[in-house]
Amino acid sequence: MNSRGQVPERSIQDHLVVLHVGAMKTGTTYLQGxxxxxxxxxxxxxxxxAGADWGEQVSAVQEIVGMGRRDPVLRERNRGAWQRMARAAxxxxxxxxxxxxxxxxxADLREARRAVAAFGDREVxxxxxxxxxxxxxxxxxxxxxxxxxxxxxxxxRRMVRLSGRANxxxxxxxxxxxxxxxxxxxxxxxxxxMLRVWSEVLSPDQVHVVVVPRPGAPKSRLWNDxxxxxxxxxxxxxxxxxxxxxxxxxxxxxxxxxxxxxxxSATIRxxxxxKNELGLRTLGPRRRRERRALLDPATLRxxxxxxxxxxxxxxxxxVVVHGDLADLPTTEAESPIPVxxxxxxxxxxxLLAAARRGARGLRRIVRLRSTRTIRARPRRRRFRxxxxxxxxxxRQWAQSADPVEAAVADLVALTGALVRxxxxxxxxxxxxxx
Numbered sequence: 001m002n003s004r005g006q007v008p009e010r011s012i013q014d015h016l017v018v019l020h021v022g023a024m025k026t027g028t029t030y031l032q033g034x035x036x037x038x039x040x041x042x043x044x045x046x047x048x049x050a051g052a053d054w055g056e057q058v059s060a061v062q063e064i065v066g067m068g069r070r071d072p073v074l075r076e077r078n079r080g081a082w083q084r085m086a087r088a089a090x091x092x093x094x095x096x097x098x099x100x101x102x103x104x105x106x107a108d109l110r111e112a113r114r115a116v117a118a119f120g121d122r123e124v125x126x127x128x129x130x131x132x133x134x135x136x137x138x139x140x141x142x143x144x145x146x147x148x149x150x151x152x153x154x155x156x157r158r159m160v161r162l163s164g165r166a167n168x169x170x171x172x173x174x175x176x177x178x179x180x181x182x183x184x185x186x187x188x189x190x191x192x193x194m195l196r197v198w199s200e201v202l203s204p205d206q207v208h209v210v211v212v213p214r215p216g217a218p219k220s221r222l223w224n225d226x227x228x229x230x231x232x233x234x235x236x237x238x239x240x241x242x243x244x245x246x247x248x249x250x251x252x253x254x255x256x257x258x259x260x261x262x263x264x265s266a267t268i269r270x271x272x273x274x275k276n277e278l279g280l281r282t283l284g285p286r287r288r289r290e291r292r293a294l295l296d297p298a299t300l301r302x303x304x305x306x307x308x309x310x311x312x313x314x315x316x317x318x319v320v321v322h323g324d325l326a327d328l329p330t331t332e333a334e335s336p337i338p339v340x341x342x343x344x345x346x347x348x349x350x351l352l353a354a355a356r357r358g359a360r361g362l363r364r365i366v367r368l369r370s371t372r373t374i375r376a377r378p379r380r381r382r383f384r385x386x387x388x389x390x391x392x393x394x395r396q397w398a399q400s401a402d403p404v405e406a407a408v409a410d411l412v413a414l415t416g417a418l419v420r421x422x423x424x425x426x427x428x429x430x431x432x433x434x
Contacts, residue, residue: 015090015097015122018230019115021198022102024188025139026129027212027222032100033241034223041237046095047230051085060085061101064115071267073426086118096230105194106187112201124206126198127229129222130191130310131212132328134303134337138293140188142253146275150261153254154343157299189306192313204318211323215336225322249290251350252283255358255408258351262412266419273418278411282361283354290350294340303337304330348404355407356394362414369421373428387417 022028032054035042039049051057059081061067068074089097107115116124141149141156151159187193191209198207208229213221220234227234248256256279263274295303307328314321329335366387374380390413392406400406 016095016230017086017089017119017122017124018096018098018127019104019124020098020100020127020129020226021104021107021194022129022188023105023131023136023191023194024102024143025136026102026131028100028102028129030219030241031129031223031226034237034239035098035100037239037241038237041239042098042232043094045232045236047232048090048092048094048097050089050097050099056081056085057099057101060099061103065103065106065111067103067106068268071269074268082115083118086120089119090122096232098230102188107197109197109200112197116201124202125208125229126202126206127208127210127226128191128194128198129210129212129226130314130328132214132303132335132337133189133306133310134295134300134329134335135215136189137295137299137303139247141293142248145253145257145260146248146279148260148266148271148274150257152257153250153293157296161299161302191310195313195317195319199317199319205320207317207319209314209319209321211321211325211327213323214327214329221323228322229320247287248279248283249287249354250293251290251346252279252286252354252358253293254346255351255354255411256283258404258408259411259415262408263415269422270419273422274415277365277418278358278362278415282358282365286354286357290354294338296343297339297341300332300335300337300339304332304335351404352397352407355397355404355411358411359394359407359414362411362418366414366417366421369418369425373421373425383417387413 020028020031035049036054042049049057051060059078061082062074063078063081068078085099104115137157137160141151141153144151144156195207195209210222210225210229223237224234227237256274259274259278260271266274308330311325311328311330314325366384370380370383374383391410392400393410394407397403397406397410
């Protein structure tokens with residue numbers, strides 16, 4: 001780094017490409033948000049964010065790891081996206097191209113080789129962020145739920161424990177067999193597998209591991225360690241992200257899970273309506289009023305054991321480490337994560353309180369989206385009238401044989417209406433491009 005805090009100038013052949021592969025729920029959203037908040041300042045330091053925008057990064061990574069193959073719209077949109085992004089890297093004179101996308105954690109050896117090969121003679125560096133497994137498990141369950149999963153929290157904990165047996169071999173078998181949503185846990189938290197994959201493609205000095213600090217540490221520590229992997233002083237980049245990736249309280253997450261179960265399978269685009277509109281936008285702000293999903297003692301012990309596996313794998317790999325591996329605790333005495341001895345599921349009152357907030361928020365969003373999407377007033381009135389006919393309404397839920405089931409049915413109808421509006425809007429845009 002030169003005296004101005006910049007990475008040294010490079011020719012296109014010496015251009016550095018940094019791929020931040022996650023793993024998931026390791027501060028990735030915060031790091032990505034802060035990188036975009038400081039995009040101009042990073043540019044002055046010679047660092048560009050890959051692609052023209054975030055959507056291009058998503059398309060490129062989905063294409064390289066095969067996500068969305070069953071969705072014809074995504075498949076066509078993503079075709080060749082990684083190659084296009086790779087060809088553009090550094091062409092405007094930047095010294096470093098930075099891509100941060102946790103879905104790269106899913107890459108197998110073939111996909112990793114293809115990803116690196118696309119950059120030709122340019123240097124590629126991979127950054128893997130790791131976090132205390134006990135803190136990751138509840139966050140991953142929430143992610144599985146907002147992504148369409150229907151696995152209950154107790155079952156998820158049980159599957160996590162099973163996946164760690166035999167030093168992770170049981171988890172790899174479950175992943176290969178695709179038994180249940182929690183098998184994604186193995187793919188997203190299997191740091192030893194990621195180290196094996198990327199160390200096969202790159203030399204150890206090109207693979208960097210950033211350890212997420214324990215709770216209570218300044219956020220700047222994670223940011224500064226991450227920036228150090230591509231040669232920039234993070235203290236010079238002071239803008240904070242405008243939006244936070246709101247997690248959900250336990251009752252809200254369980255409510256979303258029940259909505260998923262009632263809706264059935266959905267495409268990635270359709271499920272994003274549930275994730276973004278019901279989950280993050282509408283129920284996310286309730287997080288501080290709701291209790292959290294807690295580990296049981298057996299799952300905490302499994303998580304601590306897996307921390308030990310990660311620590312040993314990092315040390316054996318000989319990669320560059322930023323932060324302290326001691327922030328991956330291996331004993332109960334060291335762990336800051338609370339547990340519950342007896343499982344207490346969300347009560348009907350908790351679920352209904354979340355459902356009332358969800359229904360109010362979704363109805364407001366439907367009104368706004370239908371006004372924007374259905375321009376003919378008579379058609380818009382018919383759309384809203386048909387939707388109202390499907391709804392029981394919060395005041396009548398208590399009169400139903402199962403109030404929670406009635407509430408879930410209303411949320412299914414509301415999210416279904418938003419999906420239809422989203423598809424109509426997509427058709428309008430497609431016609432406008434012709």
